[in-house]
Amino acid sequence: MKEKGLFLDGVKITLGGRTLIELSRHVRPGGVLTVMGPSGSGKSSLLAYLAGFLDPVFTASGRALVDGIEITRLPPEERHAGILFQDPLLFPHMSVAGNLIFALPESLKGRSERRAQAEAALEGVGLDGMGTRDPATLSGGQKARVALARVLLSEPRMLLLDEPFSKLDMDLRQQMRMLVFDKAHERGLPVLLVTHDEADAEAAGGETVRIGE
Amino acid sequence: MLMLTRLGPALVILLLTGPIAFGLAGTVLPAFGFLPVLGGMELTLRHFRDLFSEPAIFTSASLSLTMGLATAFISLLTVMLFIAGYAGTRAIGRVQHLVSPLLSLPHAAAAFGLAFLIAPSGMLARLISPELTGWQRPPDLLIVNDPMGLAMMAGLIVKEIPFLLLMTLAALPQAPLPQTRMLAASLGYGRMAGFLLGLWPVIYRQIRLPVFAVIAFASSVVDVGIILGPTRPAPLAVRLVEWMDDPDLSMRNLASAGALLQLGVTGLALALWLGLERLGAALCTRMAMHGWRFRRDALIRAAALAAMVLAAAIVLAGLCSLLLWSFAGLWQFPDALPSSFTLRTWMRTLPSILEPLRMTLLAGLLSTLIASLLAILCLMNEDETRRRPGRGALTLLYLPLLIPQVAFVFGLQLFLVYAGMLATLPALVLAHLVFVMPYAYLSLKDPWYAFDRRYDQIAAGLGKGRARRFFSIRLPVMLRAVLTTAAVGFAVSVGLYLPTVLVGAGRLTTVTSEAVALASGGNARVIGAYAFWQMFLPAAGFAVATFMPTLIFRRFRGMQV
Numbered sequence: 118m119k120e121k122g123l124f125l126d127g128v129k130i131t132l133g134g135r136t137l138i139e140l141s142r143h144v145r146p147g148g149v150l151t152v153m154g155p156s157g158s159g160k161s162s163l164l165a166y167l168a169g170f171l172d173p174v175f176t177a178s179g180r181a182l183v184d185g186i187e188i189t190r191l192p193p194e195e196r197h198a199g200i201l202f203q204d205p206l207l208f209p210h211m212s213v214a215g216n217l218i219f220a221l222p223e224s225l226k227g228r229s230e231r232r233a234q235a236e237a238a239l240e241g242v243g244l245d246g247m248g249t250r251d252p253a254t255l256s257g258g259q260k261a262r263v264a265l266a267r268v269l270l271s272e273p274r275m276l277l278l279d280e281p282f283s284k285l286d287m288d289l290r291q292q293m294r295m296l297v298f299d300k301a302h303e304r305g306l307p308v309l310l311v312t313h314d315e316a317d318a319e320a321a322g323g324e325t326v327r328i329g330e
Numbered sequence: 331m332l333m334l335t336r337l338g339p340a341l342v343i344l345l346l347t348g349p350i351a352f353g354l355a356g357t358v359l360p361a362f363g364f365l366p367v368l369g370g371m372e373l374t375l376r377h378f379r380d381l382f383s384e385p386a387i388f389t390s391a392s393l394s395l396t397m398g399l400a401t402a403f404i405s406l407l408t409v410m411l412f413i414a415g416y417a418g419t420r421a422i423g424r425v426q427h428l429v430s431p432l433l434s435l436p437h438a439a440a441a442f443g444l445a446f447l448i449a450p451s452g453m454l455a456r457l458i459s460p461e462l463t464g465w466q467r468p469p470d471l472l473i474v475n476d477p478m479g480l481a482m483m484a485g486l487i488v489k490e491i492p493f494l495l496l497m498t499l500a501a502l503p504q505a506p507l508p509q510t511r512m513l514a515a516s517l518g519y520g521r522m523a524g525f526l527l528g529l530w531p532v533i534y535r536q537i538r539l540p541v542f543a544v545i546a547f548a549s550s551v552v553d554v555g556i557i558l559g560p561t562r563p564a565p566l567a568v569r570l571v572e573w574m575d576d577p578d579l580s581m582r583n584l585a586s587a588g589a590l591l592q593l594g595v596t597g598l599a600l601a602l603w604l605g606l607e608r609l610g611a612a613l614c615t616r617m618a619m620h621g622w623r624f625r626r627d628a629l630i631r632a633a634a635l636a637a638m639v640l641a642a643a644i645v646l647a648g649l650c651s652l653l654l655w656s657f658a659g660l661w662q663f664p665d666a667l668p669s670s671f672t673l674r675t676w677m678r679t680l681p682s683i684l685e686p687l688r689m690t691l692l693a694g695l696l697s698t699l700i701a702s703l704l705a706i707l708c709l710m711n712e713d714e715t716r717r718r719p720g721r722g723a724l725t726l727l728y729l730p731l732l733i734p735q736v737a738f739v740f741g742l743q744l745f746l747v748y749a750g751m752l753a754t755l756p757a758l759v760l761a762h763l764v765f766v767m768p769y770a771y772l773s774l775k776d777p778w779y780a781f782d783r784r785y786d787q788i789a790a791g792l793g794k795g796r797a798r799r800f801f802s803i804r805l806p807v808m809l810r811a812v813l814t815t816a817a818v819g820f821a822v823s824v825g826l827y828l829p830t831v832l833v834g835a836g837r838l839t840t841v842t843s844e845a846v847a848l849a850s851g852g853n854a855r856v857i858g859a860y861a862f863w864q865m866f867l868p869a870a871g872f873a874v875a876t877f878m879p880t881l882i883f884r885r886f887r888g889m890q891v
Contacts, residue, residue, distance in 0.1 A: 170787050173716055193790035194799075200791040202784050209888030210806045219802065220792045253887035271792040 121146045121184050123275050123307035128179035130162050130171070137175075138163050138328055144275075146305035149298065149323035153312060158329025160311040164277050167309065168200055169193030183274040183307070199273030199306075201281040201297070205260035207252035213239070213263055214248030220271040238266040242296065258289045265297060269304070276301050278310040282317060294320040335714055338707025342767060343726065345704070349742050349764050350729055356741025360586035365744075377587040384584075386563040391595050393479050393559075394566040398549025398599035400483055402541055403606070405490040408637045413498055413533075414525040415631035418507050425635070426499060428642045432492040434817070434868035435645065436825030438846050439861045441485040441557040443648020445474045446655065446854060448481065451663050453651040459664035468663050475561050482559040486548045488641045494540060495638070500776070501536035505529040522631060523624035527614060539724065543731035545603055549596045550734030553827035553846045566592050567736050571828070574740060586740060593737040600732075649865060656858030675855040683841065683863065690824055690840040690867060692755065697762035698819035701770035702812065708771060709778045710800075727768045735828045743832045753837040761829040766819040773818045777811035809882070810891070813875035821868035841867070 123144040130138045137159030144150045154160045165171045167181050170193060181189045188196040207216050217235035225231055232248075239247055242262040252260060261281070268276070281297070282290045298321060301308045310321050318325045359365070363374035381387060416422050432440070447453050451468035459465040474481050507529065514524025534541075555568040563569065570592060573585040655661070659670030712718060719727075742761065746752040781804065789799045805812065830843045839847075845860035883889035 168787060168791060170783075170790075192795075193787070194793055194795045196791070197793055198791050200788055202788070204784070206782070206784055206788055208785065208803060208807070210883050210886055212885070219789075219794075222793060251886050251888070268788075268791070273791070277791075 121305075122148070123150075123309065124180075124182040126180040126182065128163070128166065128177070128181060130159060130166060130175050130177045132159065132162075132175050140326065141179075142324070142326070144307040144309065144323070146307055147302040149301070149308040149310055149321040151310045151312065151318040151321045151323060151325040153315075153318055153325055153327050154329040155313060160328060161279055164200075164279050164309065164311055167196075167275075168198045168277055169196055186274075188274070197272065197274040198277050199268035199271060199275065200277045200279065201264060201268060202279050203281065203284050205252075205257075205264035207255075207260055207263055207267070209253060211252070212248065213244075213250045213252055213255070216252065216263060216267050217248070217270055220267045222272055234270065238270050239263075241269075241300075242266045257285060258293070261285060261289075261293055262296070265293075265300065269300060273306060276306050276308045278308060278312075280312050280314070280317075283312070283314060290316075291320070298322070335707050335711040338704055338711050339723075342704050342708055342771075345760075345763060345767060346726060346729060349760065350733060350738050352745050353738030353740070353742035354733075356744040357586050357589045357737055358741070360583050360741075360744065361590050363583060365583060377583040380584050381587040381591060384569075387566075387588075387591075390563045390566040390569055391591060393563070394549045394592070394595050395599050395602075397479055397483060397486065397551075397565060398545045398596065399602060399606075401486040401490055401548035402545045402603065404483075405487050405494050405544065406541055408487075408491055408634060408641070409494045409498055410526070410530065411522065411630060411634035412495070412638045413502070414522040414530065415627070415634050417502060417525060417529075418511065421635065422499070425638050425642075426495070429492040429495055429638065431869065431872075432489070432642060432645050433496060434821035434872055435489070435649075436821075436827075436842050436864045436868070437486075437489050437551065438553040438557060438825070438827060438842050439652075439864040440489045440645050440648070441482075441554045442845070442849075442857055442861045443645055443652050444481065444485045444488065445558055445648075446651045446858075447644065447648040448484075449474045453647065453666075456664050456666050465664060474558055477560045477562070479560050479565065482554055482565070484644075485554050485558045486551065488645050489554075490544045490548070491638065491641045494537065494544065497537045497540040498533060501533045504536065505532045520624040520627045522627040523617075523622070527618050531611070531614070539728045539732075542600060542603070543728060545599050546596050546732045546734060549599045550592055550736055552736070552831075553842070556846055557849045566595060567734065570736050570740075571831070574743075574832070582744075589734075589737045589740050592734050596734045596737075649861070652858040652861045654858070655854040656856075656862055658855060658858075675859050679856055679859045683844070683860065686839045686841050686844045687863060689758075689834075689838050690842070690863075693758050693762050693830075693838075693840065694820045694823035694867070696755075696759045697766045697823050698770070698816050700759070700763055701766040701819045702774070702816050704767065705771040705774045705815065706812070709774060713783075727771060730764045731768055739829050739832050743835075746833060752833065753835040755838070758830065758833050758838050761833040762823045762826055765826055765829065766822050769822050770815050770819040774811060774815040777808060777814075781808060806883075807889075810875065810879040810889075813878060814872075817868070817871035817875040820871040824864065824867045 125140050125142045128138065128140050129136060140163070142150055152160045152163060162171060162175050166177045167188070169191070171177055180187050188198070207213070208219065211219060214232065214235045217238055218231050221231050221234060225234065236248060239245055242265055244259060244262055244266070247255070247259070252263065255263065278297070282293055285293055294317065298308070308321070310317060312318065361377055363372050363377060412425070445452070449455070450471050450473060455463070455465065455468065510528040511521070511524060514528050515521070519527070550567045552567050552571050555565045559565050559568060566588065570585050570588040573581045573588065654668065656675050657671045657673070658668035659672040661668035739761065743752065746757050751757040785803055785807065786799055789803050794802070824840070825842060827842050827846055830838070830840050834840070834843065841860055841863040845857060845864055848857050848860060880890065
């Protein structure tokens with residue numbers, strides 16, 4: 118269990134006595150575990166459990182460890198679980214650069230250094246020089262890329278993806294999948310993807326777990 | 331921070347139940363003769379005997395009872411028919427824009443406006459004289475302060491209509507409007523009948539507590555009664571406050587006994603209303619059983635719209651004539667306009683209005699600040715526990731609005747005398763807080779629930795702690811809602827009359843308490859100037875709440891409404 122990557126150690130989520138998910142897996146750094154199931158199957162509750170936001174109507178047991186650290190015992194903000202939802206959810210009251218700078222760890226000091234990092238992150242997702250823009254003026258694909266850049270800047274230990282491609286157009290969707298999985302691979306981040314889209318699972322390439330069927 | 335949010339609900343419960351419980355106790359005990367300050371230690375029913383032998387006491391009580399029921403009935407009927415006729419149309423939005431500013435207007439200011447409109451020397455009489463009436467001098471008619479209380483009732487109705495309309499509009503999204511409308515139409519029901527039979531019961535259930543609050547308020551209001559109400563005899567609550575103000579301290583026992591009678595009158599009004607509810611429900615069932623379609627409802631619909639517009643127009647016209655008076659030089663009857671305009675009234679009242687103005691701002695801002703903080707803490711605690719307040723918690727929140735103010739503010743005053751805190755700022759803020767708190771919570775609740783919690787989850791995933799998430803994300807994103815809440819709270823505080831008079835004890839005065847005190851003097855110019863401040867302060871609060879977020883976040887389209 119001291120190994121790198123994400124361990125799900127007997128994670129079990131129940132709702133009113135009904136078991137939704139029971140899972141033990143190892144996701145190595147850069148690898149993807151896809152959880153597929155129809156809506157209402159509780160696949161998002163797994164994600165919420167790992168991020169630390171499981172609704173108390175669910176009961177959960179078991180542990181999750183990332184790089185040997187038992188994250189399920191930590192408060193949400195210390196888990197460093199980078200989350201991407203269906204919607205990009207850029208903070209509407211901050212510029213694009215503001216969103217990115219907010220995500221940078223507090224340990225990184227110096228205004229100009231933080232700005233430079235944010236600008237570099239924008240370049241990394243092909244949005245050079247867009248820092249001063251109002252997020253509301255970006256296209257759907259641009260927003261999704263800013264959301265990705267934001268989550269990567271926070272130095273996450275893993276990525277939790279909740280159907281992050283489902284609201285994008287077909288061609289954008291494929292682009293975004295490549296971008297996300299490449300970045301995760303590059304950084305050696307274990308990824309947990311929940312989706313009901315077969316194409317997502319295929320693109321992810323890793324193991325697929327089906328629940329609620 | 332976690333501890334703090336737990337503290338929120340506890341503090342609110344303490345804050346609401348504490349003053350009410352102590353206040354009621356402080357009213358009940360003197361009513362039965364127990365008033366140690368004056369050496370009264372025996373239990374006696376003497377004060378009730380005294381009370382019932384006061385002249386025309388039952389006329390006063392029945393005036394109050396009628397006032398409560400009739401105000402609620404007519405306002406609710408108007409709002410109900412209007413919504414039934416126009417839900418889902420653009421007329422709703424227009425009327426809402428016209429009516430909602432009136433909500434923030436203190437009752438006293440609206441009452442003054444009405445008085446200056448309909449009085450024998452008022453604007454209406456001037457507009458039609460002498461051409462239509464032949465009046466060269468104001469006629470000797472008792473229009474304002476009429477013995478039946480019709481002017482007072484009108485003054486209350488024009489203020490309660492906006493309140494009930496906004497409450498109803500807030501409940502409207504919970505009703506499946508288009509579907510029911512189509513279903514009812516396909517069965518051949520008229521638009522209004524379809525709405526009333528199909529949707530109104532669902533909506534009414536949501537606005538019951540506000541309706542009860544209207545009944546309780548109208549049956550026990552003091553300031554509107556002083557300005558517009560009958561005088562011989564006055565409504566019960568008005569007489570009680572006169573007794574309370576009496577230099578003869580033994581009148582306190584009588585006033586306390588009267589406050590219990592007031593409690594009974596308001597209770598009776600609410601009980602009768604419950605009966606009316608049953609009657610209404612039975613009537614609806616009857617109509618549905620008969621299958622009456624009421625297809626020709628155009629006339630009622632137009633009447634409902636006219637009533638809504640009239641209610642708003644009366645208040646607005648009243649306010650205009652008040653403002654006109656404050657700038658008027660010589661203004662003889664029956665001239666429609668003053669023969670000259672002058673700033674003299676403003677210059678003359680300025681020195682004496684500064685202190686009440688300062689106190690209004692101080693008490694209003696402090697009570698609003700505390701109430702907004704507590705409302706936020708309560709809502710954060712709900713997020714924490716993921717539990718929404720139940721029916722019990724909401725009723726508790728409405729408690730200060732359901733119990734007649736005189737019934738517990740009398741007693742509260744007594745306790746403040748004992749504690750040596752009468753006429754101090756903390757006591758005044760506390761008294762205002764009891765009434766500001768419910769409105770602050772109720773106005774913040776829905777926007778708070780509407781906030782997308784995934785923002786918070788994303789920020790936590792980015793490694794930000796609870797406090798940072800609140801101050802950097804939630805508070806700025808919700809700035810508009812929080813400031814609106816504060817504006818609502820401030821408007822409530824500015825409009826409070828009785829708690830200010832009793833707890834301020836004449837030493838701490840606000841623009842509202844001063845304006846009402848001027849009522850008997852009848853100096854239209856001075857009243858006009860005071861009423862201006864009464865309407866200006868709440869309006870300024872709402873202006874800040876509207877424009878500040880727009881200005882701060884002008885660069886961000888996602889933050890504009």
